[in-house]
Amino acid sequence: MTFEQTLEQHKLALVRSATTTLQVNVGRLCNLACRHCHLEAGPHRDELMDAETVEEVIACAERLDFATIDITGGAPELLPHLPRLISGLRPHTPRLLIRTNLTALAGNKSEQLINLYRDNKLTIVASLPSINSAQTEAQRGNGVWESAIATLKLLNEAGFGVEGSGLKLDIAANPSGAFLPASQAETEQRFRRELERRYGISFSSLFSFVNVPLGRFHRWLESSGNLPDYLKNLKTRFNPCSVQGLMCRSTLSVDWQGYLYDCDFNQAVGLHHSGTAHHISQLQQLPQPGVRIPTQDHCFACTAGAGFTCTGSIDA
Amino acid sequence: METYYNPADLNRFPEIGKDAPQLAAKFFDYYGAVFAEGALSEREKALIALAVAHAVQCPYCIDAYTRSCLEKGSNLEEMTEAVHVTNAIRGGASLVHGMQMRNIAEKISM
Numbered sequence: 539m540t541f542e543q544t545l546e547q548h549k550l551a552l553v554r555s556a557t558t559t560l561q562v563n564v565g566r567l568c569n570l571a572c573r574h575c576h577l578e579a580g581p582h583r584d585e586l587m588d589a590e591t592v593e594e595v596i597a598c599a600e601r602l603d604f605a606t607i608d609i610t611g612g613a614p615e616l617l618p619h620l621p622r623l624i625s626g627l628r629p630h631t632p633r634l635l636i637r638t639n640l641t642a643l644a645g646n647k648s649e650q651l652i653n654l655y656r657d658n659k660l661t662i663v664a665s666l667p668s669i670n671s672a673q674t675e676a677q678r679g680n681g682v683w684e685s686a687i688a689t690l691k692l693l694n695e696a697g698f699g700v701e702g703s704g705l706k707l708d709i710a711a712n713p714s715g716a717f718l719p720a721s722q723a724e725t726e727q728r729f730r731r732e733l734e735r736r737y738g739i740s741f742s743s744l745f746s747f748v749n750v751p752l753g754r755f756h757r758w759l760e761s762s763g764n765l766p767d768y769l770k771n772l773k774t775r776f777n778p779c780s781v782q783g784l785m786c787r788s789t790l791s792v793d794w795q796g797y798l799y800d801c802d803f804n805q806a807v808g809l810h811h812s813g814t815a816h817h818i819s820q821l822q823q824l825p826q827p828g829v830r831i832p833t834q835d836h837c838f839a840c841t842a843g844a845g846f847t848c849t850g851s852i853d854a
Numbered sequence: 855m856e857t858y859y860n861p862a863d864l865n866r867f868p869e870i871g872k873d874a875p876q877l878a879a880k881f882f883d884y885y886g887a888v889f890a891e892g893a894l895s896e897r898e899k900a901l902i903a904l905a906v907a908h909a910v911q912c913p914y915c916i917d918a919y920t921r922s923c924l925e926k927g928s929n930l931e932e933m934t935e936a937v938h939v940t941n942a943i944r945g946g947a948s949l950v951h952g953m954q955m956r957n958i959a960e961k962i963s964m
Contacts, residue, residue, distance in 0.1 A: 670929035713924070720927030724897060728927060 541837045548778040552831045555787040557824040558605040565794035568613040576752035576806045579612040587794040592619045594819040596626035608635040613642035635661045640686040661706040669732040677714040690739045699741040706742040716764035719746035750839040772838040780841045800831045864914045897926040908940040
C-alpha cells in the first residue's frame with residue numbers, strides 16, 4: 539500500500555497548514571559523506587547557492603513573515619556567502635537556526651564562524667547520532683567523533699548550550715543503522731548525562747530523527763539487504779496521529795537554486811511545492827492552508843511511531 | 855538448506871495462539887506488561903532480555919532483542935557488555951559447582 543493509499547485508508551489528507559518556517563538548503567557540498575544522507579551531500583558535490591539566490595532568499599524573508607528560518611545543507615559553513623546570508627536574514631525573523639555537522643565548524647575558520655553565530659544569536663542544531671564513538675563514526679566517517687566533541691566544547695565556551703546564556707545549542711540524533719530512534723526524552727536524558735559526565739559538555743535540547751530511505755541511505759539499505767525490512771517497519775509503524783504535526787505542513791524548503799519544496803526530503807527527489815517548479819523570487823505570499831502536499835513512499839519515515847517535525851518528534 | 859530455525863517464524867509467533875487462544879492471550883498480555891516501562895526503563899529491560907536470550911541461546915530472542923536494544927538507544931558497547939554478563943554468570947555457575955567436586959573429592963580422599 540502506498541503512502542497516499544494509507545492516508546486515504548485513515549481518511550486523512552496531507553495538506554498545508556499556516557506556513558511559519560523557511561528552510562534554506564544552501565547546497566550539496568559537505569566535508570562529510572554520511573551514510574544516512576538523503577541528499578548524498580559530500581566533498582565531491584559542487585552545488586552551492588550563488589550570491590544572487592542568497593539575495594533572493596533574503597528579499598523573500600523581508601517581504602514575508604517567517605517565525606523561523608532554518609539554514610541547512612550540505613555543510614552551510616562551506617558556503618562563501620554564509621556571512622551575508624546570516625546578516626541579511628537576521629533582522630527578518632525572530633528565530634534563526636543553523637545546522638552543523640560540527641566537523642565543518644572545526645578548523646581555521648572555527649573562531650570566525652562561532653563569533654558570527656554568537657553575534658547574530660543563532661540557534662545551532664548540531665548532528666550527533668550517538669554517545670558512542672563507533673556508532674557515530676560508522677554513520678559519519680572516521681575521525682568525526684573527536685572533532686565533534688572538540689567543537690561542542692568550543693561552542694560551550696562561546697556560551698552555546700550553556701544555561702542562562704540565551705544561546706541555544708540543540709542536538710539532532712539519527713539512528714546509526716536500519717532501525718528507528720529511541721524515545722526522544724530518554725535519549726536526551728542519556729546524552730545529557732553522558733556528555734556532561736565524560737566531557738563536561740552541555741546542550742539545550744535533543745531531537746531524534748528517523749533516517750529517510752532516500753539517497754545514500756537508500757543505497758546502503760539496498761546493498762546491506764535491509765531495505766525490505768526497513769520499509770516494512772516504517773509502514774507497520776504508521777501513526778495517523780503524527781500527520782497533523784508533520785513539518786512539511788508548516789515549512790517551505792528552498793534549494794540552492796531557489797526552487798521551492800514542502801520539505802528537504804521532497805527536495806531530494808525533486809517533488810516541488812504545489813507540484814510545479816516555483817522560484818523563491820516569485821513568491822509574493824505564503825502558501826494558503828489546505829494546499830495539497832505531494833507525497834511519495836519516503837513519507838512513511840515521517841509518520842512512523844512518534845512522527846517527525848522540523849524540531850523533532852511529537853507525542854503520538 | 856532447510857533448518858529447524860527459520861527467521862520468518864519469529865513474526866509468526868502469535869500463531870502459537872492457535873488451538874490454545876486463551877493461554878496465548880494470557881501469555882502475550884503478561885509479556886507486554888513485563889516489557890513496559892516500570893521501575894526499570896524499556897531500554898534496561900531490553901538489555902536484560904538480550905543477556906537472557908544468550909543464556910538460553912534462543913536465536914529468535916537474540917534477533918528480536920538485538921533490534922530492540924538498538925531501537926531503544928543502546929549501543930554495541932553496552933550490548934557486548936550485557937553478553938559478557940551472560941558469559942560471566944554461565945561460566946561462574948559452572949565453576950562454582952567445582953565446590954561440589956571439591957567437597958566430594960575431599961570427603962572420599964585420604
